[in-house]
Amino acid sequence: MKENIKNKNVGTLSFYSKQEILWALFFLAPYLVGLIIFWLGPVIASFLISFTKWELVGKPIWLGLGNYRQLFNDELFIKSLINTAYYTIVSVPLGITLSLLLAVAMNQKLKGIVFYRTAFFMPHISSMVAIALLWGWIYNSQYGLLNYLIGLLGLPPQNWLGNPKLAMPALIIMSVWKGLGYNMMIWLAALQGIPEDLYEAARIDGANKWQQFRNITVPLLSPTTFLLLILGIIGSFQVFEQSYVMTKGGPAHATLTLVLYMYSSAFEWLKMGYASAMAYILALIILVITLIQFKYQNKWVHY
Amino acid sequence: MAHKNTLKFLKTSLAYLFITLGALTMVIPFLWMISTALKEPGQIFSMPPVLIPKPIVRTNFVRAWSSLPFGLFSMNSFKVSILGTVGTLVSCSWAAYAFARLRFPFKNVLFTLILATMMIPGQITMIPVFVIMKYLGWYDTHFPLWVPHFFGSAFGTFLLRQFFMALPAELDDAAKIDGCNPLQIYYKIFLPLSKPALATLGVLTFLSSWNSLLGPVIYLKTIEKFTLMIGLAFFQGQYYTDYSLLMSGSLISLIPIVLLYIVAQKYFVQGIALTGIKG
Amino acid sequence: MKKPRRNRFFFVLFLFGTMMFFYGCGGQKQAMTQDEIVEVRFGYPGGVGDYETIKNKIIPLFEQEHPNIKIKLEYQPWNQFWTKLKTQIAAGDAPDFWVSDGVYFMEYADRGALKDLTEWVKRDFDQKDFFALDFASSPDGRIWGIPREIQTIALYYNKDSFDDVGLSYPDETWDWNSLLDNAKKLTRDTNGDKKIDQYGFWSTNWISGGWFNFIYQNKGRILDKTRTKSMLDRSEAIEAVQFMVDMVLKHKVSPTDEVSSSVGGNHAIFQAKVVAMYPYNYAMSSAFNQSKDLNYDSVVLPKGKVRAASYNAIPIVINSKATDQKAEAAWEFIRFFAQNETVQRTWAEGGFGIPILKKVVYSKSFVDAPTKPSNKSAFIEPLEEGYGLPMDINKCWNEWRVALTENLSLAWLGQTSAEKAMLKAHKDVQKILDNAFAK
Secondary structure (H helix, E strand, O other): OOOOOOOOOOOOHHHOOHHHHHHHHHHHHHHHHHHHHHHHHHHHHHHHHOOEEOOOOOOOEEOOOHHHHHHHOOHHHHHHHHHHHHHHHHHHHHHHHHHHHHHHHHOOOOOOHHHHHHHHHHHHHOOHHHHHHHHHHHHOOOOOHHHHHHHHOOOOOOOOOOOHHHHHHHHHHHHHHHHHHHHHHHHHHHHOOOOHHHHHHHHHOOOOHHHHHHHHHHHHOHHHHHHHHHHHHHHHHOOOHHHHHHOOOOOOOOOOOHHHHHHHHHHHOOOHHHHHHHHHHHHHHHHHHHHHHHHHHHHOOOO | OHHHHHHHHHHHHHHHHHHHHHHHHHHHHHHHHHHHHOOOHHHOOOOOOOOOOOOOOOHHHHHHHHHOOHHHHHHHHHHHHHHHHHHHHHHHHHHHHHHHHOOOOOHHHHHHHHHHOOOOOHHHHHHHHHHHHHHOOOOOOOHHHHHHHHHOOHHHHHHHHHHHHOOOHHHHHHHHHOOOOHHHHHHHHHHHHOHHHHHHHHHHHHHHHHOOOHHHHHHOOOHHHOOHHHHHHOOEOOOOEOHHHHHHHHHHHHHHHHHHHHHHHHHHOOOOOOOOOOO | OHHHHHHHHHHHHHHHHHHHHHHHHOOOOOOOOOOOOEEEEEEEEEOHHHHHHHHHHHHHHHHHHOOOEEEEEEEEEHHHHHHHHHHHHHOOOOOOEEEOOOOOHHHHHOOOOEOOOHHHHHHHOOHHHEOOOOOOEOOOOOEOEEEEEEEEEEEEEEHHHHHHOOOOOOOOOOEHHHHHHHHHHHOEOOOOOOOOOEEEEOOOOOHHHHHHHHHHHOOOOOEOOOOOOEOOOOHHHHHHHHHHHHHHHOOOOOOOHHHHHOOOOOHHHHHOOOEEEEEEEOOHHHHHOOOOOOOEEEEOOOEOOOOOEEEEEEEEEEEOOOOHHHHHHHHHHHHHHHHOHHHHHHHHHOOOOEOOEHHHHOOOOOOOOOOOOOOOHHHHHHHHOOOEEOOOOOOOHHHHHHHHHHHHHHHHOOOOOHHHHHHHHHHHHHHHHHHHHOO
């Protein structure tokens, strides 16, 4: 974000001309108004609620830091945090890399490419219920497709969704599969911004496809890589639907993610204050990670 | 000579093979949905699962569609999704342009704030937002579902900002020399060159609006105002889910999205020649 | 050339947006000022099946008899209703009365969200004409709702599976030993591929048709009578859970949890003839009847040391914040639903559950109805004989039930013994109870 600054006197209001500020206000007006009306109030309210005990019916009772203190001793909360971190660390890089390769492949002018691109997008648009149903069958230990396939390779059948050690990897695979089309779309759009003549020049210089990819595509895609990385982390830390629909946090809390625990606390066990505290701890974690990313982006993101 | 050609042929065929296999794995849930929708309800759960139904029945689609006012639900979904998409495109492109090209104080702080809005799980702010919507008199109307889109979304702003920032600054400079103000630069240069990004954002926003369930459920009371997703949720009953209805209904609800995606493809995949600046 | 048009476009858009904003702000609801008519909001979690019945048959019938009351039906999908209800309550906007799941009503009653109906029930109902009038009551005897219908657990069995091995069908003499013996004989490879294709009994980790019944049949308890103390560490309870787990892991007469849950709803395994005996409630027969060639019937659950069967009802409850006038109007509807014979018959014939008006239960609308299962009296017996038990419902039912289920899942996976699982569950559940009932 430092690209527009040529001068070190940034930060003082007088550095900006009135015209610049007015233009900025003009373009940012809808966003700012929306933030104030729809976001600021609710965030302040729910933040305050995190310091109370509120069972949705009746008045909130002030607890001070009570909820936060309780959370640090809550083994389920810690478990959900670990599960969520595990999920993020594996699924985000995997998803971004695979979808990039996919996008490059889909960027060709092959015959029928429209069909292929649509096919890869299908899992993203299908509802979680249908996907959960299908993967429930794929992962079924007795009748499932996956055990059938690994059986052909001579491996013993696994209890994918029933084994606490395998349940999260199983969910991760399903999530990555579902999200490929979405990331692929964004990569495709970004690939359009890379001028053809750069590749031409490289080809003339004798670079092969792999070298072109590494030296032209990847660096020029870095803004998008950054985008998907940040969005991926923010999104994965809030993973909810997959475990809510497929495993409900089981078996033995192996797939209990933070937002699932938070949602259950709020809407199933009526512990609204406790859940709000969880939300803000989560937000803080994500914020810190994101800020670190922004600090280091200059090292690898080129605009 | 011939050797090189066969090698090329083999490479292309192999490439086709891989992406076809890949595409097939993607399409399986869709095939399964079609299979379930065409089955007699009692046959859905034979063990092991059967892909091709015997006999093939077409009545599930009609049953699903006529069980509740689905035509009305679809119109509502279209209205909400289209308005939401337009709103997002306008407000996010404005904000993204500001962050990408304009200079103003507290830019970093504001951008971080925008990102921060994505970091708080929506379920937690749901109740206070509901109170606000009630206060605005929007309870049991469609307004809470699309009006907020006209006020920007963090995702859309971030996405477009990245794309805008990747456009070369020389374009701006050339336009400034011609005497354009920021608004003119925005719609003369940025918008036309961002068609892929805008198309992508448009499709993704439409999709998320079309598929959203919790928001419409919370804000709507009168059944005539319900959206398509709420209609489909009715198929998941108290003790069991009627999959023949749910799958056939879901298939019908996928059609507009698939069509939108196919049509939008024209925009996301167009090479732009960025050499030589068009005046 | 394009510039003015574009500018205008954005300006109009901005204006439009502002207009919408202000339109929305203005009050639009015209107050109903006709003096006699009372409008009440009825929150209703439903599916596709009951919409027609409630909207076009029952409500018009009621409004005909009570022309001064208008019912505003707020129909929502079953699964999403609860979140929406909680949001509405938190925002002070809950309906005047609503249909509650029987296991959730204490969450609201114990926190003061429901109206105490005890006096009205005493005044307007004759206990002997109804089943389960006191289902929705707290341990101190106060009644919070009147059931719309009742669900009890009985044992479904696949007649063909029994015929295939020449066994006689289950009957009321069955106990745990007969259950196990028969289950063993029914668990077999039906198509010669050396794999078990059919199991005898569905012994799974859940409350309604699972460990609740076995524990109470063994003279154990889950919670004490005040529903504030866990009794999971007693040997009777542990034995019962051990019996269930043994059926899966030791005797292998039951499919594992994961096999049955991952193919689209566990009822599928009964419909697909993967399990011969399946304990569940009456409403499930509507799903079974979609498989036209499923030859099945029902019988009372086998007895342990005593008979016990869980039962749940769906009470209609009234918002404690409803005005007196609206509360009375709501009560009229609740009364009407329960006492009007036509309504009870219509509801019974919809197959949703057991109606509460005894007269209708023992008629062609329910017990003598020509639909499957033929032996519907299996579902009524727990109510008649008094061994039907609500599932220890209290203000934190959902939380302790989940804690118990998660702990037991390790036993069902064979990763710990039933005893260890129950002892840990006992600690967790007690912690939750202590938290919830702390003053």
